[in-house]
Amino acid sequence: MKIVEKYLWRSVVLPTFFIIAALFALWLMFDVFDKVGRLMEKSPPLSLLAKYFLVQLPSLAQSILPVAVLFATLYVLAYFSRHRESVALLAAGMSPVTLARPFLICSSLLALILYFLSYSLSPTAQAGREKTKREIKKEPTEEAVFRQIVYRSSRTADKKTGSIWYIGEIDLRNKTIRDVEILMRTEPEGNDLGKVFANTATYVGGVWHFHGARRADYAGGSEILGPSLDELVLPELSEPPETLAAKLLPPDELPWSAVARLATDQARLNERLRAPYATENWHRLAYPLACPLLCLFGIAFGMTDARRNVAATIFSSVFVLFGFLVCTRLFVALGQGNRIPAFLGGTGPILLFGLGGLYLFAEKVGWLWELEGWSRQHPAARVWLRRVGLISP
Secondary structure, eight states, X not given: OOHHHHHHHHHHHHHHHHHHHHHHHHHHHHHHHHHHHHXXXXXXXXXXXXXXXXTTHHHHHHHHHHHHHHHHHHHHHHHHHHTTHHHHXXXXXXXXXXXHHHHHHHHHHHHHHHHHHHHTTTTTHHHHHHHHHHHHTTOOSSOOEEEEEEEEOOOOTTOOEEEEEEEEEEETTTTEEXXXXXXXXXXXXXXXXXXXXXXXXXXXXXXXXXXXXXXXXXXXXXXXXXXXXXXXXXTTOXXXXXHHHOOOOOGGGSOHHHHHHHHTOTTTOOHHHHHHHHHHHHHHHHGGGHHHHHHHHHHHHHOOSOGGGHHHHHHHHHHHHHHHXXXXXXXXXXXXXXXXXXXXXXXXXXXXXXXXXXXXXXXXXXXXXXXXXHHHTOHHHHHHHHHTTSSOO
């Protein structure tokens, strides 16, 4: 490696590491000042208090690393421009692609780190923080009582009937439920067969015993309401309490493997219920590419020999960053709400801003100029390139 390339790598890696560390430290400082007073009321051990703040760092990295890449790229290129180093490097024969290579490689490595974190560490960080918070408050770390649960029995090819449970409260320790309503349906048509209402129920011997129960059967389009019973036993309703309490968590709190499984679980979830998980699955596949994507914009805006355009460069970069973050939130929300296809909801911002970043980068390093010259020798390709706007008329 040449001396100038070593200097270039050192000029890129050190500021990037410093900006990442500074953003993490800044966030920790604000979070500590905001919450440490309330947490210290319980006099927790210092190690437990540190765990509360540090356990969420993987989740925070999802937001910090792409921003750090953009600002690090702008800082280094602004420094080069101020001291005319970029002009000297280009005048000495270094190509713009060679100058941009360290930025792109570093951003790609950070994207790999995001892929690693998004598999399990980042999604479970919030749950780990809440668990540590309960430890600080000396509360039980494992919940035994769950409320407001909706459970739908799994569907299989040979299963002709299913059920949907609406549960007010379930106690796993005592294996009891309160305020339950169960809708029996045909599968896969979804026609209602009947309902069971009960004040309480107890799981004994692998079967639910309903108390204060009443059953309604649907026949010929009318409802036949049965008498109120002190106890009702239905052997076909044998789902254990642990299965009923396994309610679907928000997609951003699940490991990637669980998200991918629920995104394709047509036996248990319909299209509307699968949409949040399918969108999250595509989002986790595409979002780490935000690091090299924002790096492209940073190179396009920062690789200039004008010293007076620093304010315009920063403003343009912040505008792109704000637009990208807003579009990401909007597309994910629309995809999870089943308003747009899950693929578009998870990858739309990356595809949209990625094309813009590649266009600006190609224009900056001269690839579009080379494409202009090549198209003169290929008239058929020139017509298509003119239509998509890559070359001038």
